[in-house]
Amino acid sequence: MAVHTAAQHSSSQVLPFRESLMAMIGISFVTMLVALDQTVVGTALPTIVSELKGFDLYAWVATSYLLLSVITVPIFGRLGDYYGRKPFVIASIVVFTVASVLCGLANSMLFLVLARGLQGIGGGMLVGTAFACIADLFPDNVVRLRWQVLMSSAFGIANAVGPSLGGFLTEYYGWRSVFYVNLPVGALSLVFVWRYLPHLRHVAHEGKMRLDWPGAALIAIALGSLQVFVETVPKQGVTAETVALIAMSVASAIALWFWEKRCPHAILPIDMFRNKSLAALFTLGILGGFTMFSLLFYAPLLFQGGFGMSPKDAGLMITPLVVFITIGSIANGRIVTRVKNPNSMLYVGFALLVVACLGVVIATRAMPRPVLMTFMLIGGLGLGFVMPNLTVFAQQTAGRQHLGIATALLQSLRMIGGMIGTALTGTLVTHLYASGVKLALDKDHASHWYPDLSDPQILINREAQDTLLSQLGAAGHNGALLLEAAREALVAAIHIGLALAAIVAVISLWQSRRVPPIRLKGPVDPTIVAE
Structure with missing residues (x-):
């Protein structure tokens, strides 16, 4: 196996143009694999639940995936720093694709939840390593930002076609096909990565690495408890169980901090958090995730449930948000390398959000409608300006030694921010909507219909609405008026929930000043070998 230094080709990229292109196509397919799965499955979930009859495990189809991926991202990010990322990218594709087949074969909700957990492990391995591969291939930040557009485009395409594809496959080929669609994408990913992605590892890391198992276990407990907490709070409120979960998460995080300070082979290098620039970028990752996921989750619910749009029309409204994340990333790559102060792009991005x-x-x-779509377009541009820069700035600041773990941590913290955002916004929306509906029903002396209207999904499901309207009419109530009151309650609730996301975006704008000036010119110390 040939070994040659990165500098043999260029200080700005490890491989010649053609090989770089093929490697990036492979990484883009890998990104598309995860992004497509997340968007396609959401559309099919109601059908899956009705067939497998396990509504009590409905949320866990998404939660099991998120939980395992959030835990594994930092672990494999660190392992990729030491052993090189290619073996883990290949393993992630295999695990993810096999898990997709198992999901398609599921004959019960419990089996599906477990298979989705396995998918989450594959997804975590992938996110923890694939994003950092780009920095390995392109040590120069300016060159990397231009190549990163390929990955952003793949992500944007998957997000744009995912919901429609999910609906089409579910309607014409059954819900199992939404998992089997990962097979051709996984196969293409594997071919390109196996053939064209070089095995890059750091020269300084020789010998056998001792894996920090206690650190990995504490990360799993801290993030796992937090994930279950944010899933449980909107439904149960503050109970002994939820208090115990958050206490366990905080205690594990504190224990992790003290353990990693003493551990000679720490999986989570504490010195990164002492770096003011990295700490500021990690904070912005959490805050940015909060705003991004709140907008992505609750704008569609507002359009469909609150404004009564059809799924097709609501999808059309959301399309500019998703598409302009990609367009914003492309524009950002051109602008940020030409402006005197690259940090200004963070200010512009958060201001647009x-x-x-x-x-x-x-x-x-x-x-x-054009005004609504313009707001969605502005949000997409904002995310396109913020997300790539947070990644590149963190990679530049962390340096070669901690490149993988810094990239992986940023992705994890963004997901954690998203978890917290959807939980807090979701709790606000759920309680405000429920109190608004209860008030309307009490006025009409129809409070015993509360269980039927307490879930906002009734405002999206046309068949359930028709049934409820006929029942209310038979009981002497004005069903259309009550349904309209429920819509108004939902609109008011989402407005308040997204006002919270707007406040967080303002805080992000203010926090951006804590990021020291970033210099993008030049490579990030290309001390790597390609095998």
Whole structure:
């Protein structure tokens, strides 16, 4: 096996153009694999639940995936720093694809939840290693930002076609096909990665690494408890169980901090958190995830449930948000390398996110569709300016030694921010909507219909609405008026929930000043070998 230094080709990229392109196509397919799965499955979930009859495990189809991926991202990010990333990228594709087949073969909700957990492990391995591969291939930040557009485009395409593809496959080929669609994408990913992605590892890391198992276990407990907490709070509120979960998460995080300070082979290098620039970027990762996921989750619910749009029309409204994340990333790659202060792109990005959130907060059913789509477009541009820069800035600041774990941590913290955001916004929306519905029903002396209207999903399911309207009419109530009151309650609740996301975006804008000036010119110490 040939070994040659990265500098043999160029200080800005490890491989010649053609090989770089093929390697990046492989990484892009890998990114598409995870992004496509997340968007396609969501559309099929109601059908899956009705067939497998396990509504009590509904949330766990998503939770098991998220939980295992959030835990494994930092672990494999660190392992990739030491052993090189290619073996883990290949393993992640195999694990993810096999788990997809198992999901498609599921004959019970419990089996599906377990298979989704296995998918989460594959997804965590993938996110923890694939994002850092780009920095290995392109040590120069300017060159990397241009190549990163391929990955952003793949992500954007998967997000754009995912919901429609999920609906089409579920309707015409059954829900199992939404998992089997991962097979051709996985096969293509494997071919390109196996053939073209070089095995890059750091020269300084020789000999056998001792894996920090206590650190890995503490990460799993801290993040796992937090994930279950944010899933449970919106449904149960503050109970002994939820308090115990958050206490366990905090205690494990504190124990992890003290353990990693003493551990000679720490999986989570504590010195990264002492770096003011990295600490500021990690904070922005959490805050950015909070705003991003709140917008992505609750804008569609507002359009469908609150404004009464069809799934097709609501999808059309959301499309600019998803598409302009990619367009924003492409534009960012061109702009950030030409401006005197690259940090200014963070200010612009978060300012656009503030405008987008406030736009949704003031949105009404009477607002012209083009205006709504403009707010979505602005939000997409904002995310396209923020997310790539956070990654590249963190890689530049962390240096070669901690490149993988810094990249992986940023992705994990973004997901954690998203978990917290959807939980807090979800709790607000759920309680405000429920109290609004209860008030409307009490006025009409129809409080015993509360269980039927307490779930906002009734405002999306047309068949369930028709059934409820006929039952309310037979009981002498004005069903259409009560349904309209429920819609108004949902709109008001989501407005308040997304106002919280807007406040977080304003805090992000303010926090951006804590990031020291980033210099993008030049490579990140290309001390790697290609095998």
